[in-house]
Amino acid sequence: xxxxxxxxxxxxxxxxxxxxxxxxxxxxxxxxxxxxxxxxxxxxxxxxxxxxxxxxxxxxxxxxxxxxxxxxxxxxxxxxxxxxxxxxxxxxxxxxxxxxxxxxxxxxxxxxxxxxxxxxxxxxxxxxxxxxxxxxxxxxxxxxxxxxxxxxxxxxxxxxxxxxxxxxxxxxxxxxxxxxxxxxx
Amino acid sequence: xxxxxxxxxxxxxxxxxxxxxxxxxxxxxxxxxxxxxxxxxxxxxxxxxxxxxxxxxxxxxxxxxxxxxxxxxxxxxxxxxxxxxxxxxxxxxxxxxxxxxxxxxxxxxxxxxxxxxxxxxxxxxxxxxxxxxxxxxxxxxxxxxxxxxxxxxxxxxxxxxxxxxxxxxxxxxxxxxxxxxxxxxxxxxxxxxxxxxxxxxxxxxxxxxxxxx
Numbered sequence: 001x002x003x004x005x006x007x008x009x010x011x012x013x014x015x016x017x018x019x020x021x022x023x024x025x026x027x028x029x030x031x032x033x034x035x036x037x038x039x040x041x042x043x044x045x046x047x048x049x050x051x052x053x054x055x056x057x058x059x060x061x062x063x064x065x066x067x068x069x070x071x072x073x074x075x076x077x078x079x080x081x082x083x084x085x086x087x088x089x090x091x092x093x094x095x096x097x098x099x100x101x102x103x104x105x106x107x108x109x110x111x112x113x114x115x116x117x118x119x120x121x122x123x124x125x126x127x128x129x130x131x132x133x134x135x136x137x138x139x140x141x142x143x144x145x146x147x148x149x150x151x152x153x154x155x156x157x158x159x160x161x162x163x164x165x166x167x168x169x170x171x172x173x174x175x176x177x178x179x180x181x182x183x184x185x
Numbered sequence: 186x187x188x189x190x191x192x193x194x195x196x197x198x199x200x201x202x203x204x205x206x207x208x209x210x211x212x213x214x215x216x217x218x219x220x221x222x223x224x225x226x227x228x229x230x231x232x233x234x235x236x237x238x239x240x241x242x243x244x245x246x247x248x249x250x251x252x253x254x255x256x257x258x259x260x261x262x263x264x265x266x267x268x269x270x271x272x273x274x275x276x277x278x279x280x281x282x283x284x285x286x287x288x289x290x291x292x293x294x295x296x297x298x299x300x301x302x303x304x305x306x307x308x309x310x311x312x313x314x315x316x317x318x319x320x321x322x323x324x325x326x327x328x329x330x331x332x333x334x335x336x337x338x339x340x341x342x343x344x345x346x347x348x349x350x351x352x353x354x355x356x357x358x359x360x361x362x363x364x365x366x367x368x369x370x371x372x373x374x375x376x377x378x379x380x381x382x383x384x385x386x387x388x389x390x391x392x393x394x395x396x397x398x
Contacts, residue, residue: 146286147286169324172248181319181350
């Protein structure tokens with residue numbers, strides 16, 4: 001332990017010793033700087049970027065509030081011009097009908113269909129749309145109140161159940177279905 | 186025993202050969218000829234018995250899309266027709282086709298005809314489609330049929346359709362999070378009771394949160 005303390009003391013003493021500098025150091029540094037090429041004159045893009053980065057705006061709180069109010073009005077106005085996104089779940093449709101949004105993950109599929117009691121189990125009746133470039137597929141179907149069995153078919157061969165829905169118990173054909181129930185009250 | 190009589194009669198009538206069957210155009214080109222004839226005979230029997238035929242057509246078309254053998258399709262349609270007959274008999278007169286179909290699924294799930302009759306009696310002023318469907322769904326989630334039936338009947342007097350659906354969704358969520366089906370059911374029964382005791386507005390508000398049915 002005492003040996004370690006002794007080594008540590010010597011290291012500290014060594015580090016505290018002043019480092020001798022070359023007396024000509026300052027002159028040589030000045031010469032190197034003078035030899036560097038002159039900076040280019042800033043172009044308009046550089047000036048604009050500098051203006052954007054370095055500019056400081058000083059706004060009174062009352063003007064900030066007014067600007068926020070104007071921005072809100074403009075935003076709400078633009079929203080009215082943009083069509084609403086499709087419903088994420090069940091929404092009201094025509095009287096007596098509710099639109100149900102079906103979504104399924106089908107990795108690698110080129111085509112996905114929704115088949116069920118509501119479309120005569122016809123594979124080309126309700127093709128699903130790919131969501132952006134993802135592996136998610138979606139379709140919206142207006143439905144009357146009732147209980148419907150359904151499944152998804154990927155590329156005409158792979159049957160998929162809806163993980164977000166109860167399974168159907170009455171599976172007579174060896175390929176499980178899901179169930180959606182639409183209420184009336 | 187008297188509740189199973191119509192189902193037995195339906196099967197006997199459906200098995201009677203030589204009956205003239207009406208044509209169901211949606212089956213054309215989807216089923217082999219003999220299978221189509223057998224299914225149309227069952228549809229004709231169902232019409233005669235006053236049963237809904239749409240679920241039977243759907244079942245046959247499902248079998249066709251799934252490339253099931255003809256005899257399997259016919260057997261499935263026949264079995265469903267018997268379930269529909271039993272459901273209609275349990276609910277009694279004046280129920281819709283959707284209610285009969287939902288009742289048939291509940292019977293298949295293990296509910297008893299007497300329970301369906303009781304459900305109809307309690308909810309005499311509104312459809313029983315959703316209540317019967319939720320009973321079936323609970324069994325599918327792993328709740329024993331007797332327990333699921335007891336829960337659905339307990340809610341029958343005060344729950345709206347939307348509240349039944351919310352009840353089922355909550356149990357489904359709790360099971361997905363690791364609860365046992367019966368524990369989830371018990372917890373949600375207690376929650377439903379608290380909501381109903383708190384008043385109709387609060388119960389409806391909880392049930393109307395936007396979720397998938």
